[in-house]
Amino acid sequence: MKISPLFISALMGAAVSATSGAEFPNPYPAAEPGVRLTPETSPAPSINGACVFGARPGSSVLFQVPVSGERPMKIQASGLPPGLKMTPGGLITGKAPAKRGEYKVTLEAANSLGKDSGEWVLKVGDELCLTPPMGWSSWYSFSEAVGQDNVLKTARLFVKLGLTNHGWNYINIDDCWQGVRGGKNGAIQPNKRFPDMKAMCSAIHAMGMKAGIYSTPWMGTYAGFIGGSAPNEKGDYTELTIPEKDRKQENQVFGGYPGVHRRKADRTGPVWFFDRDARQWAEWGFDYVKVDWNPNDVPTTERIRKALDASGRDIVLSLSNAAPYEQAEGLARQANLWRTTGDIEDHWGSVSRIGFSQERWQKHMRPGHWNDPDILQIGKLGKPNHANTTFVQTRLSPDEQYTHVTLWSLLSAPLIISCDLENIDSFTMGLLTNDEVIAVDQDPAARPARKAWHQGDFQVWTKELSDGSVAAGFFNTGGARGVLSVNLGELGLPDTYEVRDLWKRADQGEVKGKMSVELNSHGASMFRFIKKN
The missing domain is CATH 2.60.40.10 (Immunoglobulins)
Incomplete structure (x- = not known):
C-alpha cells in the first residue's frame, strides 16, 4: 500500500538482512536454476499493492x-x-x-x-487506473471454452490462494463470450455459457475484485464472434456469416480464426453499436474492457472512449493489438493501456524480442496510461483459439520466467496472468506473491525504465522509484552462464549504496564503484539501490 515500507526489513517476515556495513559480494552468485527465490509470505500483517x-x-x-x-x-x-x-x-x-x-x-x-x-x-478527477492493472485473462487459459463457471472458479481461486492479498484484482473475460444482439439496448448478449452476466459481476465484486470483458469496433472478433458494429440497423450479420453446420460453436458465426478476415468482417461496419454495448456492460457491472482490432487508430479510439464515458460507469479501456508507434500519444490520451506488440507466445524468442524492445515506448506512459507488452507467459497455459480443459507448463525456463516478470515490473507493465490456478505450483506462486517486485511495477510515480547499460549478451535496466531509491534488473540474454561486470557510475549510481535482492527479499550489503553479478543463461537478478547518507 505504501512503497518505502515494503522494503523495510522489519516488515519482511521471512526476509533476510545482511549485517550493516557488510560488503556486497563480487561477483554476486547466480541462483540455482529452477529454485523459488521468493520467501513464503509472512504470517504477520503487511499492507501491499497500490x-x-x-x-x-x-x-x-x-x-x-x-x-x-x-x-x-x-x-x-x-x-x-x-x-x-x-x-x-x-x-x-x-x-x-x-x-x-x-x-x-x-x-x-x-x-x-x-x-x-x-x-x-x-x-x-478524470483519471482511472493510476497504477498498472494486475489480474487474470481467460485468453491463454480457457480461451474458446471460457464460461461463467470457470471465470467464477478462477475468482474464487484468487481469494483462496491469497492473490488478492498481494494486489491482484482483475478477472477479465477475453473473446468468445458473445451471443446475439438483443435486450433493451440492442447490445450483444452473452452466449449460453454465461447465463447471468450481472450476477457474475456482482459475485466478483463481492470477492473484492473487478470484472473485465472483451470487444472490437469491427463487425467480427478475431475468434469469429460478433463485434461492436454491424452491416445494418437490425444488427443482423447473416450476409457475412458461415453456415451453422460449419461453426465450431453456435455463435462463432464467422468461423474460428482467421475466419473474420475471410468473411470481410475485420472492419468497422456502417452501423455503430459500441455505445449500446457499453451501456449494457455498465448495467452488468463491468469495470474494464479490452478492445481488439488492428491497426488501432485515434478517431476510433476517441469514439470508443466517448461511449465508455457515457455508459454511466468508470470503465478502464485497454487497446489491443500492436498499436502503431507513431500514434502512441494520440492513443494514450484516450486509453488507459495499449498493446505495444502483437500476441506474445510462451518462448524465449517472443518474450525477449518484445520485452527488450520496449524502451522507446516508456516516454508515452504516465499514471492512468500504460504501455502493455501483453500477458505474462508463466505457469500452466492453454492454447489460444482452442476450447481448453487441460493446461501444459509454459515453455519458458524458470530463469526466463524471472527475466519476464522482472522486466515487465521495471517497465510498469500491466501484470496480467492467464495460467491455470487450480494446479498452480510453488515456483509460480513465488513469481506472483513477491510484494517488493510488485511494488516496483506499482510505484505511483511511474517513472520510465531505461536501458542504462548494454554490452554483448548483458543488459542493465533501471527505474527511479518514488522514495528516491533505484530498482535495477541485470539480464543475460545469452545461451551460457556468465558474469556481468559494470561500473555503477555508468548506471547513474556514483555513490555508495545499500543493495537489496528483491526476489530474495534480502539485504546484500554495500557497494560502490564496480559491481559484478553472475547470471544464468536467459536469467535475471533484480536489485534495489538505496543511497547511503
Whole structure:
C-alpha cells in the first residue's frame, strides 16, 4: 500500500538482512536454476499493492485493501470520505465524492503476530487506473471454452490462494463470450455459457475484485464472434456469416480464426453499436474492457472512449493489438493501456524480442496510461483459439520466467496472468506473491525504465522509484552462464549504496564503484539501490 515500507526489513517476515556495513559480494552468485527465490509470505500483517486509486466524481468505488498475513485480522480505515465504507475484510465500496481532489485514508491491519499501517489516496478527477492493472485473462487459459463457471472458479481461486492479498484484482473475460444482439439496448448478449452476466459481476465484486470483458469496433472478433458494429440497423450479420453446420460453436458465426478476415468482417461496419454495448456492460457491472482490432487508430479510439464515458460507469479501456508507434500519444490520451506488440507466445524468442524492445515506448506512459507488452507467459497455459480443459507448463525456463516478470515490473507493465490456478505450483506462486517486485511495477510515480547499460549478451535496466531509491534488473540474454561486470557510475549510481535482492527479499550489503553479478543463461537478478547518507 505504501512503497518505502515494503522494503523495510522489519516488515519482511521471512526476509533476510545482511549485517550493516557488510560488503556486497563480487561477483554476486547466480541462483540455482529452477529454485523459488521468493520467501513464503509472512504470517504477520503487511499492507501491499497500490497506494492510489482513481475515480470520477460520483462514480462507484470498489477497492480491496491488499493485506497479507494470518487471519483472523482486524483491518481499519480512518479518513474515508462520506459515501464510502469498508467491510471488516477490508473491502472499500460506495460512491466517490462529487468534489474533485485527493482524499487521504489511513489504513491499519493487525493480528496476533503484529500490525502494519499505510496510506491510501483516492484521487477524484478524470483519471482511472493510476497504477498498472494486475489480474487474470481467460485468453491463454480457457480461451474458446471460457464460461461463467470457470471465470467464477478462477475468482474464487484468487481469494483462496491469497492473490488478492498481494494486489491482484482483475478477472477479465477475453473473446468468445458473445451471443446475439438483443435486450433493451440492442447490445450483444452473452452466449449460453454465461447465463447471468450481472450476477457474475456482482459475485466478483463481492470477492473484492473487478470484472473485465472483451470487444472490437469491427463487425467480427478475431475468434469469429460478433463485434461492436454491424452491416445494418437490425444488427443482423447473416450476409457475412458461415453456415451453422460449419461453426465450431453456435455463435462463432464467422468461423474460428482467421475466419473474420475471410468473411470481410475485420472492419468497422456502417452501423455503430459500441455505445449500446457499453451501456449494457455498465448495467452488468463491468469495470474494464479490452478492445481488439488492428491497426488501432485515434478517431476510433476517441469514439470508443466517448461511449465508455457515457455508459454511466468508470470503465478502464485497454487497446489491443500492436498499436502503431507513431500514434502512441494520440492513443494514450484516450486509453488507459495499449498493446505495444502483437500476441506474445510462451518462448524465449517472443518474450525477449518484445520485452527488450520496449524502451522507446516508456516516454508515452504516465499514471492512468500504460504501455502493455501483453500477458505474462508463466505457469500452466492453454492454447489460444482452442476450447481448453487441460493446461501444459509454459515453455519458458524458470530463469526466463524471472527475466519476464522482472522486466515487465521495471517497465510498469500491466501484470496480467492467464495460467491455470487450480494446479498452480510453488515456483509460480513465488513469481506472483513477491510484494517488493510488485511494488516496483506499482510505484505511483511511474517513472520510465531505461536501458542504462548494454554490452554483448548483458543488459542493465533501471527505474527511479518514488522514495528516491533505484530498482535495477541485470539480464543475460545469452545461451551460457556468465558474469556481468559494470561500473555503477555508468548506471547513474556514483555513490555508495545499500543493495537489496528483491526476489530474495534480502539485504546484500554495500557497494560502490564496480559491481559484478553472475547470471544464468536467459536469467535475471533484480536489485534495489538505496543511497547511503
